[in-house]
Amino acid sequence: MLDEQELTRIDRWWRAANYLSVGQIYLMGNPLLREPLVAEHVKPRLLGHWGTTPGLNFIYAHMNRAIVARDLDALFITGPGHGGPGLVAASYLEGTYTETYPSIGQDLDGLTKLFTQFSFPGGIPSHVAPETPGSIHEGGELGYALSHAYGAAFDNPDLVVCAVVGDGEAETGPLATSWHGTKFVDPRRDGAVLPVLHLNGFKIANPTVLARIGDEELAALMRGYGHQPYVVAGSDPAEMHHAFAEALDAALDEIRDIQAEARSASGPVARRPWPMIVLRSPKGWTGPKEVDGKPIEGYWRSHQVPFADARGDDSHRAVLGTWLRSYRPEELFDESGAPYDDIRDLHPAGAKRMSASPHANGGTILQDLELPDFRAYAVDVVPGTGAVESTRVLGGWLRDVMRANMTNFRMFSPDENSSNRLQDVMEVTDRAWNARIVADGFWADDHLAPEGRIMEILSEHTCEGWLEGYLLTGRHGLFSCYEAFIHIIDSMFNQHAKWLKTTRHIDWRAPIASLNILLTSHVWRQDHNGFSHQDPGFIDHVVNKKADVVRVYLPPDANTLLSVADHCLRSRNYVNVIVAGKQPALQYLSMDDAVVHATKGIGIWDWASSDEGAAPDVVMACAGDIPTQETLAAVSILREQVPSLRIRVVNVVDLMRLQPETEHPHGLSDHDFDALFTTDTPVIFAYHGYPWLIHRLTYRRTNHANFHVRGYKEEGTTTTPFDMCVLNQLDRFDLALDVLERVPGLASRTGHVHEMLKNKLIEHRAYVRRHGEDMPEVRSWTWSPVDGPQVRTDSPENDAPEG
């Protein structure tokens, strides 16, 4: 039981937060109702969500009591981010809002501004936005509260992340699986997540599933997720305050016990259920019971603005006045408009305030990674030869990145870390696993441990959410994923890119580490899994977002990949997408050349070109490892068959170089672009993804009409690697044919070459259907030998699992 003073203080804080929330939604004047409420005090357009807000305020108030009582380090994740007014109100009461935005003071003028700015042009958004102090989670798109919370808790042993999960959000897939974070959090090294499942019973227009399945089934579900549920249900404020405080104390005690046991034990301890709280309270709690004869409190009608005509309709405005006065603002705010001291006493001071947590402004506590010199991991290269798994080379470097950053770097993957050839990192850490482990014997598990730093769960959503939470709280990471299935998190990418775009204009938010996404097992080498695994469209999705936020890299080989990866891990506030193959592939650039090429992002490969500085007859451009291989093979054929042809080879690593400089900060000037691609020469462009993206990026360029782009045109099945190229006409023979057909005057004098190439395609088709593998001349093709150092030939052990 709370003592009388605690109860009063909590309730007063809650009333104040609720009052400020309703005020933000409705008022643009007369903030403390010291005058009669008239139409002009009410906003003309009412935008915001009341329904979830009083519950959020209730939980926040109780967390504040517990933080002070226990000297907790806590963070608040607002799953129902629609309840923006509540979190703004909390940070205003805590003083953080005024510290952050000095024009919004704790006085009558500040209150007027606070109310008016909400959901108002030139003001602040209606959700828990980047603008909201204390937030790392917008909450507009539902599903990610718990994965963000776990991401925040990892490697923050003293942190308690209170994650409010709305019962609407709880119906989403990403949320439904993110409860399994219980099997990945380490009570020794990580902080704790305390989920509060807020059953307010309704979504926009429907009841919620979890509010209607009964207590027993719900408790079973939570136990099944690895939780011990504490249920608090009701609507009487005083009773609810006592009950919730008791549940919260029990939950926090249990967290302390679990952590203490694990931290004092000499060896592993059995996983215990983590506490969670079910809060069952009315939607729109403390709001009007009914308006116009229709139920509001405890019903879906309180979801957004419970009644919309408070400006024009006197009776609605009277309801509003009664509602606002029910919080007794005169008891909460003093003459000047500031909250009375005893209200402010509820919450902690300084950085202990959840609205002022440095974890919620992760850039302020971000430490640079210690990065080993990637040049030391270089592969020796004879251009156009070798058989190196690029991502495996990267994995060697990442192992040492991990070794040097064992508290602020993690790798994330949906069960593909080893399949993507990043398994070397297991030399220095394990996969995180806090469920049962088979420790010994023939079937012993492979590199699993509670303290592992490789995060693998077969949920792209959870991987992405964990990483976002980890980055937003000031750490670093890498997400590796099959290319096709990264579309699963398209919408999460959208939200993160929007968050980053917005923070660019918020001075007090310090830059965070970039979101680095490595796409391997890409479209051209999903010959074994077939059509469902072939989709290079994530790049198209990414480039729809603001140019100053997104970067796309297509390193053609291992050394370039190392250079690009180093650059990405150093960068801030971007989403970096890197596409790189995991299969043994040709190498092209020495490390020195790779660094120059990756830095420029685009360039002429003189060693492969035959234009010798003169005006070329054709530009053969390529972006991506397989397109580069096929382009060079086509060049090789053409140089042999049509020796007089002047071919220029241009390779693109940084896709954004293609855009005009007015559209993207990486964009080439027209002058530089024309220097590479000419103003009048045919360009045969072999591109990793859907070909029209290249047109989209280059349509403003002088020579665009001469661009002929090959790429993935949605043809594929289970077949051979080279056949994947042939099906999409990205193969060497088709590229060479494109050249014959596009260079003016060439077709008429190269009929025999044309016929030879067509025959090669027929020969290929017959060969693969007979033998089930590619023709030897294709499989073993390398660029014409050049004197020089030999390519590293130590063949990788092939014990890596395939997907």
Added chain:
Amino acid sequence: MLDEQELTRIDRWWRAANYLSVGQIYLMGNPLLREPLVAEHVKPRLLGHWGTTPGLNFIYAHMNRAIVARDLDALFITGPGHGGPGLVAASYLEGTYTETYPSIGQDLDGLTKLFTQFSFPGGIPSHVAPETPGSIHEGGELGYALSHAYGAAFDNPDLVVCAVVGDGEAETGPLATSWHGTKFVDPRRDGAVLPVLHLNGFKIANPTVLARIGDEELAALMRGYGHQPYVVAGSDPAEMHHAFAEALDAALDEIRDIQAEARSASGPVARRPWPMIVLRSPKGWTGPKEVDGKPIEGYWRSHQVPFADARGDDSHRAVLGTWLRSYRPEELFDESGAPYDDIRDLHPAGAKRMSASPHANGGTILQDLELPDFRAYAVDVVPGTGAVESTRVLGGWLRDVMRANMTNFRMFSPDENSSNRLQDVMEVTDRAWNARIVADGFWADDHLAPEGRIMEILSEHTCEGWLEGYLLTGRHGLFSCYEAFIHIIDSMFNQHAKWLKTTRHIDWRAPIASLNILLTSHVWRQDHNGFSHQDPGFIDHVVNKKADVVRVYLPPDANTLLSVADHCLRSRNYVNVIVAGKQPALQYLSMDDAVVHATKGIGIWDWASSDEGAAPDVVMACAGDIPTQETLAAVSILREQVPSLRIRVVNVVDLMRLQPETEHPHGLSDHDFDALFTTDTPVIFAYHGYPWLIHRLTYRRTNHANFHVRGYKEEGTTTTPFDMCVLNQLDRFDLALDVLERVPGLASRTGHVHEMLKNKLIEHRAYVRRHGEDMPEVRSWTWSPVDGPQVRTDSPENDAPEG
């Protein structure tokens, strides 16, 4: 207990299926090992997934016994679709494969072809693909087995859908929430879903979460999902056969009881837990225990091909031979190579075979919808006036579509059906709901019933999965969704589009109803929810897929929407994306005009143009309701301010008309395109989405260099509707400015208009920041009055919930 004969028959069938599965993965000759196994019998590239396959075969065999014993109508959903060889083997044993592909006979020659074709160029894919008889589910991308299964079960009261869920898939978000289908299936009217959670313990390289949380926690989870679990665990085949048969019988008995109780009751009955089975068996069950000293059976190494060098390495090939012979093929296949009769006797005959189920080839049982004449729902229109909620008008028609098709049409939405203004359909049906319902009193629930046909759960994944399952089994539906959050199912759309593309080339698959996606609450009217809710990029995503599968419609008003929707509900084998607003908006076309316009998909609006048939000075093109409104407003300003200017207004409904006819079947010929857009006149194009899409679609057109496109450029927040346009320069003033700047010679003589327009933008900015709503002249703007019939002015009741 199975009797001896049953046990033998099941085990023999299982061995045969396993043998055929291993044969498909490894062999291209010597199918029954009647000669010594040599290198040439083994495929050079081994592609396929063994790990999950024996478990699938086991469940399939047991289902067959039950189907015969109970005369069941059953469908098999293979969550682990990677186990393609298993399902191909099953349909081969059942004879369906030979009926479907007569060249693959039940003889030695047929076996050789069956084995060789698997994962072979020119053959069949490695997964449970559209080519696989009996499948509606590719299973390459994990997460949708249960939602597809429920979609299949809806309105099929006699069907039992056995849905195998892999423990890898079970970790995905979409799967984790799809268990809640238990609260949406109606035991009276719908069939049953029997989930079999197959715990084979491992994914690609890691153990699975659900296999490592212990029986008690797992059982709690299943009970929490609304299930009664039956657990079958072990590895000894005979013991497992008895145990699984017993569990399956119990589960099927329980399904029968639940349905019988519900179907004989006079009123609603309480929801009971549905049975489900947990099958815990070794990964790669019956495969080699170890190879090269490493564990295979019961370990992640059996995930794909357990050992890869069976062609080149004699010892590996010896392991393969021993493994294959362990199934004793000589006891299973007769001299001719056909399975012995007693094996064939296990499964049912004809359409009762799961591989021959008509539900798995839904087009064969698809009934046309009975569609009321949409013309009867027309809105009276004075062009450019009115305030009609287009989707609400559509809702009136959909109500009557529903009324006329109460067994084969459903609507799906993530809690947005009413918010999207489709609530009129609740006059004829309810929302499906089989959890607790508050039947009476002030807080009584609103249109919830077990037999409801409006499917609402706050999971875009589940809505999409249900609808896909429903369509694939031969029914019709509509998915309505907020535009921004349809990205949540980007990857599901990919898979469905790929499925449709593939079936275009499979003669025996009859066309199914199109997947119809209605996007309302679109980017321009998410002013209230802010930046996180603003994303029109789904269209970009969709148009990456094969042109003969995707269609995108942007009807500008209610009558056009009606015509488009009618067209889409009649269509087959497409994905139709319709973007239409739900807010009160101007109307433009009478029903007759709308039908013509929607049918042509693009056209000149003479009534709004001022070129009077002559060559225009500028083409003002628009696609989407808000861009159309702003374009007409700009035209209105320009006609007043620059009366001599000849403006042509072109409106685009069918976005694919813009593409060249060589790229899309709906594409205009260059001749027709040039007739609309000219070859040399500036085009100011106001587009609903990201502007570069229009460039991508039109870059090959003669006049492309003159195209200037405005659209959403990722600017937004919580603000006013018109301010959303201004932030992205899609507003009337900016569009008019674009005209002044682009028409040659115009700028120099219209300086005063330029200044006026710039001032309007300044005025707007000041006004919204002061008043929080748009300027009256913008809010109340309509096209210049024209004599004629008045627009329908009965204002809609605004009791619809907002999102």
